Amino acid sequence: MFVKENPKFVENKRLKLSNSQLKWETIFRRILIAMSVLLVLIILGVLATLILESLPSIKSLGIGFLWGKVWDPVSNVYGAYPFLVGTLLTSFIALIISVPFSYAIAIYLGEYNPKGWLSDLLKNAIELIAAVPSIIYGFWGLFVLVPIVRTFEMKIGVAPYGIGVFSSSLILAVMIIPYAASLGITLIRMVPSPLKEGAYALGATRFEVIRSVIMPYTRSGLFAGVLLSLGRALGETMAVTMLIGNTSAVANTIKDAIFGPGNTMASVIANEFTEADHTQYLSALIELGLVLFFVTVIINLIGKRIITRFTNE
Amino acid sequence: MEARIGIRNTKSVIFKGIIVFFAFLITLPLIIILLYIIKQGAGQVNWHFLTNVPAPVGEAGGGISNALLGSFIMVLIASVIAIPVGMMAGIYLSENPKTKLAYYSGLCVDILQGVPSIVVGIVVYFWIVKPLGTFSALSGSVALSIMMLPIVIRSTEQTLRLLPASLKEAALSLGVPYHRVILKVIVPCGFAGILSGIMLSIARIIGETAPLLFTAFGNPYLSTSVTKPMESLPHLIFTYATSPYDDWHNLAWGASFILLMFVLVLNIITKLLTRKWKVQL
Amino acid sequence: MESTIVKAENYNSYFGDNHVVKDVNISINKNEVIAVMGPSGCGKTTFLRGINRMHELIPNATSKGKILLDGENVYDMNAIYVRSKIGMVFQRPNPFPNLSIYENVVAGYLLNGLKISKADKDVIVEKSLTSAALWKEVKDSLHKKGTFLSGGQQQRLCIARAIAMQPELILFDEPTSALDPISTSSVEALFHELKTNYTLIIVTHNMQQAARVSDRTAFFYMGELVEFDDTKKMFTNPADQRTQNYITGRFS
Numbered sequence: 013m014f015v016k017e018n019p020k021f022v023e024n025k026r027l028k029l030s031n032s033q034l035k036w037e038t039i040f041r042r043i044l045i046a047m048s049v050l051l052v053l054i055i056l057g058v059l060a061t062l063i064l065e066s067l068p069s070i071k072s073l074g075i076g077f078l079w080g081k082v083w084d085p086v087s088n089v090y091g092a093y094p095f096l097v098g099t100l101l102t103s104f105i106a107l108i109i110s111v112p113f114s115y116a117i118a119i120y121l122g123e124y125n126p127k128g129w130l131s132d133l134l135k136n137a138i139e140l141i142a143a144v145p146s147i148i149y150g151f152w153g154l155f156v157l158v159p160i161v162r163t164f165e166m167k168i169g170v171a172p173y174g175i176g177v178f179s180s181s182l183i184l185a186v187m188i189i190p191y192a193a194s195l196g197i198t199l200i201r202m203v204p205s206p207l208k209e210g211a212y213a214l215g216a217t218r219f220e221v222i223r224s225v226i227m228p229y230t231r232s233g234l235f236a237g238v239l240l241s242l243g244r245a246l247g248e249t250m251a252v253t254m255l256i257g258n259t260s261a262v263a264n265t266i267k268d269a270i271f272g273p274g275n276t277m278a279s280v281i282a283n284e285f286t287e288a289d290h291t292q293y294l295s296a297l298i299e300l301g302l303v304l305f306f307v308t309v310i311i312n313l314i315g316k317r318i319i320t321r322f323t324n325e
Numbered sequence: 326m327e328a329r330i331g332i333r334n335t336k337s338v339i340f341k342g343i344i345v346f347f348a349f350l351i352t353l354p355l356i357i358i359l360l361y362i363i364k365q366g367a368g369q370v371n372w373h374f375l376t377n378v379p380a381p382v383g384e385a386g387g388g389i390s391n392a393l394l395g396s397f398i399m400v401l402i403a404s405v406i407a408i409p410v411g412m413m414a415g416i417y418l419s420e421n422p423k424t425k426l427a428y429y430s431g432l433c434v435d436i437l438q439g440v441p442s443i444v445v446g447i448v449v450y451f452w453i454v455k456p457l458g459t460f461s462a463l464s465g466s467v468a469l470s471i472m473m474l475p476i477v478i479r480s481t482e483q484t485l486r487l488l489p490a491s492l493k494e495a496a497l498s499l500g501v502p503y504h505r506v507i508l509k510v511i512v513p514c515g516f517a518g519i520l521s522g523i524m525l526s527i528a529r530i531i532g533e534t535a536p537l538l539f540t541a542f543g544n545p546y547l548s549t550s551v552t553k554p555m556e557s558l559p560h561l562i563f564t565y566a567t568s569p570y571d572d573w574h575n576l577a578w579g580a581s582f583i584l585l586m587f588v589l590v591l592n593i594i595t596k597l598l599t600r601k602w603k604v605q606l
Numbered sequence: 607m608e609s610t611i612v613k614a615e616n617y618n619s620y621f622g623d624n625h626v627v628k629d630v631n632i633s634i635n636k637n638e639v640i641a642v643m644g645p646s647g648c649g650k651t652t653f654l655r656g657i658n659r660m661h662e663l664i665p666n667a668t669s670k671g672k673i674l675l676d677g678e679n680v681y682d683m684n685a686i687y688v689r690s691k692i693g694m695v696f697q698r699p700n701p702f703p704n705l706s707i708y709e710n711v712v713a714g715y716l717l718n719g720l721k722i723s724k725a726d727k728d729v730i731v732e733k734s735l736t737s738a739a740l741w742k743e744v745k746d747s748l749h750k751k752g753t754f755l756s757g758g759q760q761q762r763l764c765i766a767r768a769i770a771m772q773p774e775l776i777l778f779d780e781p782t783s784a785l786d787p788i789s790t791s792s793v794e795a796l797f798h799e800l801k802t803n804y805t806l807i808i809v810t811h812n813m814q815q816a817a818r819v820s821d822r823t824a825f826f827y828m829g830e831l832v833e834f835d836d837t838k839k840m841f842t843n844p845a846d847q848r849t850q851n852y853i854t855g856r857f858s
Binding site for chain 1: 330333334336337340341343344345346347348349350351352354355357358359361362410413414416417418420421426427429430432433434435436437438439440441442443444445447448450451452471474478500502503504505507528531532533534535538539559562563566567574577578581584585588589592596
Binding site: 423489491492494495496497498499500501502505506509510513514516 | 658660663665686687688689690691693694696698700701702703704713714717718719764767768771
């Protein structure tokens with residue numbers, strides 16, 4: 013009707029084009045599927061490699077590996093207990109320190125001051141904390157935080173290592189604040205206004221509304237946020253490696269455990285992987301990696317499940 | 326009655342004070358750290374610093390050119406791998422949300438997001454370094470690309486899901502085949518969101534050290550070979566910061582400053598992008 | 607018949623096990639304006655989408671029976687080809703936001719990578735926009751994106767886009783239900799002009815619109831084609847009780 017070419021000719025060109033396009037449609041759909049399958053293959057591959065390479069260690073050491081207290085590659089004795097302790101100590105101390113801050117930020121930006129320039133500024137600051145690479149935290153921690161902690165340890169009468177579980181926990185605490193905080197902000201903003209207005213109408217103060225309405229409503233979601241922070245803490249390697257002192261012995265007292273040097277699963281792998289010169293040694297390290305993998309993945313998945321359940325209600 | 330209300334009001338005010346205090350207190354360590362890095366590192370940066378490799382121990386001077394080039398090359402290769410794969414997977418997830426594959430694939434994305442970076446490094450060591458018999462930039466890039474995937478996938482998926490279905494319908498009804506509808510209509514319309522996701526993932530991986538510890542390893546020389554070890558900014562910082570030499574510490578501070586600036590700039594650009602196109606990530 | 611353009615023979619549509627369109631037989635002639643009306647959920651839109659094979663794009667959507675376009679069963683033809691031969695205008699105007707007005711009109715060619723000369727493209731754009739009664743309003747802003755257009759103008763842009771593909775048949779899925787009254791009447795005026803060159807099938811929720819614009823009207827109820835007749839007769843003296851109930855407002 014419009015173009016000068018013979019309409020039948022145009023029709024045939026169009027039909028030929030459509031026929032080749034059908035082929036490409038199928039190819040494209042298959043590629044999309046293949047990429048999604050690739051993802052599953054990657055995870056399966058990670059799991060398979062970890063299990064395969066830690067098999068020698070699993071076979072010879074068995075389940076006792078988990079509570080073996082001695083890690084001595086020279087004598088070929090491997091026990092994961094020191095690293096489980098180190099990991100749990102650093103992560104939980106970091107959590108205890110960071111959670112009040114995360115909650116404060118979440119309540120402030122979610123309830124008291126959700127909009128405006130000050131609110132944006134603080135929100136950007138929180139995101140910046142998460143964006144700074146962990147190696148930089150580690151580097152700064154090594155040169156600035158450690159001397160401070162050393163002075164502090166001298167004051168309270170503990171062996172003044174400076175490095176150790178305590179410093180690592182401190183830097184870790186700063187690093188994981190954004191994870192619980194961002195989630196908390198979103199959740200607190202999601203609390204329905206009618207709920208809050210009902211309480212205000214009854215004469216409640218702001219604090220009472222937060223305590224009796226907002227907190228209970230977001231409790232499970234905030235817990236999920238804590239789990240996400242925990243997951244992050246468990247997997248953190250570099251900052252911890254630089255500050256923890258890399259000692260694989262179990263401390264004698266709680267004071268030593270906290271203020272003395274130690275190791276986490278991640279840090280011992282980072283330090284000793286390239287030195288592992290025989291199969292047993294390497295395999296034991298990989299087994300630690302396997303344990304680390306399971307623990308972090310499970311904690312993260314639980315956290316995510318809670319969030320999806322919460323946001324779908 | 327009035328006294329009670331007074332007490333309750335006071336409690337509320339005190340509580341707000343505590344909250345505000347804690348909330349803003351956290352900016353203190355951030356500011357301290359940033360200022361310290363800038364102070365120690367900015368002074369190190371000059372043309373010589375950027376174009377020379379590190380000097381041997383005892384010699385002053387030297388630079389981080391090997392790490393700069395190395396980071397650039399590895400991030401580039403990682404992006405070339407992760408961007409197409411991530412976008413395709415993200416497209417699949419947004420287009421077919423109810424299939425079994427979408428469920429398991431989405432689960433794997435969630436799992437991957439939580440895997441510690443050192444574990445990724447271990448696995449890639451066995452996949453590539455051992456068979457090749459050498460540390461290599463290639464293995465480092467692969468490790469980094471695995472870490473990029475979850476971010477690219479999720480941001481692609483979420484951006485595309487927000488697009489109205491009528492867009493697809495209009496194109497399909499014109500006789501446009503499915504792959505062209507996705508590639509020429511849907512993806513361009515979601516471009517800002519997808520690009521933001523890509524930039525965020527790059528900002529994340531240029532600072533990653535752990536996956537490179539036993540893959541790319543490190544190299545004191547300038548290298549462009551993909552099958553040989555390669556230095557990177559974060560790895561250089563790690564090696565030199567933990568060394569006992571002051572000269573090397575200085576190099577590490579300069580490198581930290583550069584790394585920090587890269588990360589900051591990428592994050593700012595992403596923020597501007599999302600604000601301009603009002604995207605939600 | 608020579609002047610039959612679309613013919614449905616025992617056509618059925620399903621969403622999974624849900625039988626949504628039941629055994630439709632209908633014959634539509636060239637240059638007719640057909641209105642398809644019925645209460646919500648009666649299957650009229652599903653039927654419409656079966657004609658240009660948009661229905662099957664929904665997961666679990668299937669169909670049985672034949673739909674003949676110029677004598678050929680569309681379900682035996684290449685689906686992409688069928689869709690390029692039939693134009694469709696949707697309920698909500700949906701011009702492509704990343705393309706200019708000019709590019710939107712020739713989108714059917716651009717997105718398919720079909721090479722046409724600039725001169726030909728210019729002709730297509732002008733003719734299509736003129737047929738859609740939009741040319742005068744946008745001829746000076748062809749290379750801008752269409753975000754400044756009103757709802758009615760955007761819908762006419764979508765009509766121009768459909769016309770540019772040179773279809774014989776254009777399907778409209780409740781094309782004015784998202785528009786204000788003034789835009790609605792401008793689009794309705796368009797139907798009258800378009801019928802010289804095209805056949806139009808218009809699904810509408812609005813009985814008065816059906817009465818105003820169409821030559822013949824089809825009434826769907828609960829998936830069945832209850833009645834199909836001259837519009838005037840349909841609205842003054844319907845043959846079926848259900849049709850009578852619908853037009854007198856017993857249910858909508």
